[in-house]
Amino acid sequence: MKRFLVFLSAAVLILSGTVLATVAVGSGPQNGGAAEKEGASGERDQKISKEFFSGLGGGNILSHAIGAAKSSESSPGLLMDLSLERAIELACETHLLTRLAEEGIAGARGKEWQAASALLPHIGAESYLRRVGKENLKAMGFKSGGMIGPFTVFDARFRMTQKLLDLSDLSSFQASQIGVRIAKHESDFAMQKVIFLASLAYLEALRAQSELKAAEADVELAQRLFAQAERQQGVGIATGVDVARAETRVAQETLRAEKAKTDVHDALISLQRVTGVPYETTLRLKDSLLYVEEPARDTEESASAAEENRIEMQIARERVRMAWYQLNGTRFESLPEIDFTGDVGLKGLGMDESARLVGEAMFLIRMPLFESGQISGAIKEARSAHKQQEITYEDLKRQVAEDVHMALWALETGVAQVRASAKVYELAGRELQLAENRFKQGVGDNVEVLNAQTALANARDAYISALNDYHCSRMNLYFSLGEAESFRLQKAEI
8 A cells, every 4th residue: 555655646746747847848939829829810810801802892983973883984084093092192282281281380480580580680771851940059069059940951871780689589589490390290290180081081981882882792692582582482482471571671781782872972072072082083992991910019118109209299399398498588588688780871951962971880788677577477477388388298298108008909909899790790601501591491481591681781791890990990009109101001902
């Protein structure tokens, strides 16, 4: 008995060591295996999406006419191939936001020139002809002399003024330079927003067109099942009720297809509005809703990159600096200012040989001594404005981090929804096939077939919606990272 216990203990130890060694070996490439599994899942998702859209049929033509294909054939000159990249280019060229932003740069440059003008020389010309009735020479500084006149005085000269020291105007000029940079950043940000809007409009057009093709596929399926019900009735397997149900289903799917055409029309109008394409143009979309796998991103690294790259953050930083220079400008108003003024010209009793060359030069120092709180009040206002910009900047940093976190979460859930809806679509197709076989064999009526047909139609719509939401989540992620121009779709197989 003792020997048996010893043998059993040794066997347990050997078995435990074998299991631990196996676990250790298996745990080595675990992360790599997960990555390979994730990559395989992405390839499978792409394959499923290709098979799905291949089953719906090719062609991404959008038209306001009843028949898109017929419209493009009858008016070939109005057919335009439109990719996502081209749609973005057209939107950036024609959209109101980008055009106003460009004008904003011109306005900021105008303010910069106005601020610089206070530091640059000002040259002007002035002339006058004055008739004096009486003049007191003693009042003019002559110790002897009485009243003279009447006489005429002519004066024509050039005058120049130049600021030699004015720190307040210098700070205003520096603030205006930052204003130009802010205007350029705002122009870039407007372009990012236009890219976002154009991408969403393009995705909406793809969704509407895909749902129309799905609705047309459901009409074809309903017509086929209706013909099957009529054949079944002809051989005595089905009843008139089965035929009526199938015919009703055809009418319902036809109505749904007509509603889908309305959605296509609305989506096309929105896309043409954003891109500036004429409304009578028929569009053929070159990209598709095919699944595109996104690489894994670290949340904290993405948030840090967004904080550095987001144009709103750059604008906020520049506004803090601009407010600082404006605050300095108000502080420097209490310091001395030094100006130079000089003029040269002709002065005499008239525009004749009596006119002589005259001129003067003057250095002027000004400094406010008591301004009843005007400068101190302006300093408090500017200090408050600077503090507000700092508070806004800190809040924007948290907002950017929140945007990235939410975008990554939405992308992750979007992938899960695409895979779940694809599974539902696959099972719905299998359910319809089984129900159709049962109906062919005369096991029951076509209620199961119609229910399975409804499930398949809903599964198609759900899969299209999931793909559209997934791409919108991708676009939102790129926008939150400040990389909206990097968003891409997969080309359609036309």
